[in-house]
Amino acid sequence: MAKIVITAPRGHMDGLIVAAAHKRDDIEIVGGVGTPGRDYIGKDIGIVAGTGEEAGALVYDDIEKIIDKCDLVVDFSTVELSMKVLESCLKHGKAYICGTTGFNEEQTAALMAAGEKIPMMKAANTSYVVNVMRKLLGEAALKLGDKCRIEIIEMHSQTKVDAPSGTAIELAEEMASMAPDKEYEDIAFHSVRAGNTPSTHRVIFGCMGEKMEISHDAYDWTCYAEGACDAVSFLAGCKPGLYTMEDVIENV
Numbered sequence: 001m002a003k004i005v006i007t008a009p010r011g012h013m014d015g016l017i018v019a020a021a022h023k024r025d026d027i028e029i030v031g032g033v034g035t036p037g038r039d040y041i042g043k044d045i046g047i048v049a050g051t052g053e054e055a056g057a058l059v060y061d062d063i064e065k066i067i068d069k070c071d072l073v074v075d076f077s078t079v080e081l082s083m084k085v086l087e088s089c090l091k092h093g094k095a096y097i098c099g100t101t102g103f104n105e106e107q108t109a110a111l112m113a114a115g116e117k118i119p120m121m122k123a124a125n126t127s128y129v130v131n132v133m134r135k136l137l138g139e140a141a142l143k144l145g146d147k148c149r150i151e152i153i154e155m156h157s158q159t160k161v162d163a164p165s166g167t168a169i170e171l172a173e174e175m176a177s178m179a180p181d182k183e184y185e186d187i188a189f190h191s192v193r194a195g196n197t198p199s200t201h202r203v204i205f206g207c208m209g210e211k212m213e214i215s216h217d218a219y220d221w222t223c224y225a226e227g228a229c230d231a232v233s234f235l236a237g238c239k240p241g242l243y244t245m246e247d248v249i250e251n252v
Contacts, residue, residue: 005074006021008078027233031045031070032060033085042058044056063085067089073094116240121245124165131246131249139178144212145182152190153192154167156192158195200215230252235248
């Protein structure tokens with residue numbers, strides 16, 4: 001059984017992960033990490049996350065207070081907290097799943113380098129469907145890249161800070177790596193932040209006289225939480241290395 005710490009349990013994504021993980025027989029939540037000074041510090045993570053029932057684990061204001069009790073940290077929080085979590089995981093030799101987005105190049109490089117010392121997964125999107133979509137886009141870019149323009153329209157709620165989204169960036173990186181005549185910079189992004197718009201990604205291959213569109217719409221973020229829990233089960237048994245959701249899909 002994988003023993004995990006979950007950061008930012010008041011966050012929408014993290015709260016869903018708490019609910020999904022609590023129902024699993026192969027995962028035990030041993031604690032959470034929140035912002036110092038918040039009124040939920042010291043309370044049960046299940047109640048804090050809004051699941052309506054206790055999970056038998058408390059929320060702490062410092063990851064150093066709980067990390068020794070876990071095998072793995074699941075983190076969909078902020079760039080600042082994620083960098084602290086990374087430092088703690090490296091210090092204590094704990095596996096780390098990071099779904100936070102908005103890192104700069106230096107921070108991203110630090111996350112990627114962590115795979116040399118711990119089991120590490122940086123996944124902007126833990127949906128099975130999105131990760132299958134990414135592979136389809138790579139194949140399409142290989143066959144159509146030199147015949148069209150590629151543009152990504154991504155839409156999220158007004159509370160999402162970073163743009164383009166981490167998912168859109170990963171999709172573009174996949175296509176750029178496969179297209180015969182395109183670099184990452186050749187792919188155009190269009191970001192919409194409005195109301196409570198659900199997560200949507202549309203990729204347009206615009207050719208002369210015709211176009212193809214491949215899209216994904218998330219109606220319920222539970223798909224991401226379930227994918228994250230599958231990633232926990234997979235990564236908990238891994239040796240140090242850099243892993244992806246593709247590894248999870250192929251092995252869980």
